[in-house]
Amino acid sequence: MSLTYKISIHDPVIIYHLSGKITSEEDYNEIERVVFDYLNQNYFRIVFDLKELTHTNSSGIGFFMRTLTKSRIMGGELVLINITGNVEKIFEIAKLNQVYSICKNEAAGINYFNS
DSSP: OOEEEEEEEETTEEEEEEEEEEOSHHHHHHHHHHHHHHHTTTOOEEEEEEEEEEEEOHHHHHHHHHHHHHHHHTTOEEEEEOOOHHHHHHHHHTTGGGTSEEESSHHHHHHHTTO
C-alpha cells in the first residue's frame, strides 16, 4: 500500500494526515473505510492534511469527492490543508481548488469550522 495516515481529533473536527500517494483504489480502500466509519459517528467536519501526499490521480480525486459529498449531505464540510507540489498542480489543473475549501495549515483548517 502506498498511502499511510494518522488521525487527530479536535472535537468536532477530525484531521486525517495523509502520507505517500494515491494512484489506485487499493491505495485508499482502508482510509475510505475509516473516514466513512467516522462520518457515521458524526465526524463530518473533515480536514485532510496533504502535506506529505506526494501524488494523486483520478483515483484520489474520486475518493476526495465522495468524502466531500457525504460530509455535505450530513451537514458538514471537507477542508484541504498543506497542499503542495504535484498534488497542488493537479488540483489547479482540474480546477478543484474552486470546489474544495483550502487552507494553508492545520490551525486555519480547524478555524474554518469556527467561522
